[in-house]
Amino acid sequence: MSDQPYVLEMLGISKNFPGVQALTDVTLQLRHAEIHALVGENGAGKSTLMKILSGAYTRDTGRILLQGQEVHFSNPNQALQQGIVTIYQESNLSPELSVAENVFMGRLPRVARIFVNWPRLYQDAQHLLDQLGTTFHARTQVKELSPAQRQMTEIAKALSMSAKIIVMDEPTASLTGSEVDVLMAVMRRLRDQGVTIVFISHRLEEVFKLADRVTVLRDGRWVSTAPIGETSPNTLVSQMVGRQIANLYEKDEAAVGKRLLRVHDASGKGFRNVSFEVHESEVVGMFGLVGSGRTDVVRALFGADRLKGGSVELEDQVLHLYSPRAAINAGIALAPEDRKAQGLVLGMSVRNNISLPILKLLRRLGFLRFGSEKKLAWEYKDRLDIRTPSLETPARSLSGGNQQKVAIAKWLATRPKVLILDEPTRGIDIAGKAEVHKLVNYLAAQGVGILFISSELPEILGMSDRILVMHEGQLVGELDRDTATEESVMRLASGQSEHK
Known part of the structure; x- marks a missing residue:
C-alpha cells in the first residue's frame, strides 16, 4: 500500500476565522481503498x-x-459531483420520509420528468440496502429506525451518489457495541470495494481495530501520519494533547465509607427487581447494552419516572421520589446522558447554568442575590477547572469537556450525597475525558457516592470500584474491580451466565 499514489491530497491548507486561526499549513493525503483515521482533541x-x-x-x-x-470546491454540490460525500455526526435525514426518499432526495427517479417512479425508487434503494447487509426495508420511515440503521441509510445515500471518498464524522458515537461491529464490517467491505474512508473518532480502540493509517491534528496543525501498525494508543494520545497521559482511566484509591444509597427490589418502566448499594467515596459502574434498562433505573432514582415497586433509601431513610425536586432535596443528583438537550441551557451563561437548580436559595425577598450567584459560579469554576473566557460566556461556546463540567457543577451546587453520571464522557475528546475522570476521583475523595454509567467498557473497568451489569431490565451481575474483565462483563450484558 505504501507505493500507491494518493487519490486525494490536501496540501498546506490554512483557514482563518475572525479571531481564530483554525488551520495552519495542514496536509492530509489519502490513498485509494483505505480507511484513514483523523484524530485530535476538540478544536484541533x-x-x-x-x-x-x-x-x-x-x-x-x-x-x-x-x-x-x-x-476548487466553492460549495458542497461541487464536492459531491466529484464523489466526495460527508456523513456528519448529526443526522441530516428527514424523519417523516421513507428510507428510499431520503437516499435519493433531490434525485427521485421520474416518469416523463413529472411523476415519481415509485417502484424504481424503492427497488434502487433496496438494492443499496441489500449491498450493505441491512435488515430493514426501503419503505420504512426514517423515524422508525435505530441510530445504527440511520447510519446505514446515510451510507446508502453516499453510495447512491457514486461516492469515491466518504468522510464519516464520529459515526459510532451513539451506537451500541454490537451496532459498532456491524458498522465496522460495512466500512471494511466498502474499503475492499475501492472506497476511501476518512474515519473521525475519539475512540482509539476503534481506530486501532479499523484504520489502515492515522493522521493526528493538534491546535489546527498537522502532527503526524503513520500506518496504524507503527504507532500506539499512548503515542497518539501524547501527540493529540501535547503531553503524556500515563493512564487514560486513572482511578484513585479512596476509602469506601458507610452506605449511602440502597435500592431494594425496585421495579419501574423498563426494569424490574433491581437491588444494589452505593457507599461513601465509592464509584459504582453500571453497564448494559441498549434496551438493558440502565437509563430507566437512574431516571426512577432521580424521580423523573415513578417506581412501581420496591424501595429506595438514602442514609437508611426511605425516599418517596415523586419528582426530580424530591430527589434533589433528598441529596440525589443526575447529570443526564444528553448534556446539550437535558443537562444545560445552551443559550444561558455559565453562571446561570450553575445556579439554576438552587435559585430559591439565592433569592431574598423574591430578588436574586447576584453577588451570591456569582460567588457560587466562581467557586465551581475554580474547583472543577472550567475553562471559559468568563462566567457570562454562553454554555454553547464551550468545548464538550467544559460543557460537561458545567453540567456537573450545576448539580454539585445542590450538595448531593449521591451523584449519578450518565455517559459523562460521550462525545468528549481524550483530554476532556481525562479531566472528567480526574473530577470523579476528586468527588469520591470528598465522600460523594457516584453511580457511573458508560457504554465504553474500558472506561467502566478503569473507573469503577464495583460494576453492575444490566440485561433486559434486570440486574444480572455484580463484579469487583479486581476480577472484572471485558469478557466477563459482556457475557453478563448479553444474557449469558458468568460461568458459561
Missing part, C-alpha cells in the same frame, strides 16, 4: 478540514489535488 481542526474538503468552507491557502488534478 478536524471538522474545519473536512468542511473544506466537502466544499462547506473555502480554504485561505493551500491546494487540493484529486487524482493528481487540482480542484
